Amino acid sequence: MSLTRDAKQLRACLGCLFVQSGNDFLQKGCPNCDQVLQLQQDKVAIQDCTTSQFDGLIAMAQPGQSWVAKWQRIDHRMPGLYAVKVTGSLPAELREQLANER
């Protein structure tokens, strides 16, 4: 799959379910987990750590106040769009690192 061709396609971060376009991941990384996943300017990492296979979208505007955020346990995350369910998972090593960060 070419990231360039699919740059505008939405992808979900496998670490936190944050959703934005492949292009945005490339330019900005993931607002929640880039310290660990380091997606910014790294097409290979984006292939490994995000997916275009996801279901449902939740818009979260005010973390901490939304019942959706509490339900999804994402109240400590950046406002934005989140996937409800993703297909795939992070490489085990990165998953552990992310868990340790929190």
Ligand SMILES: [Zn+2]
């Ligand atoms: Zn993330």
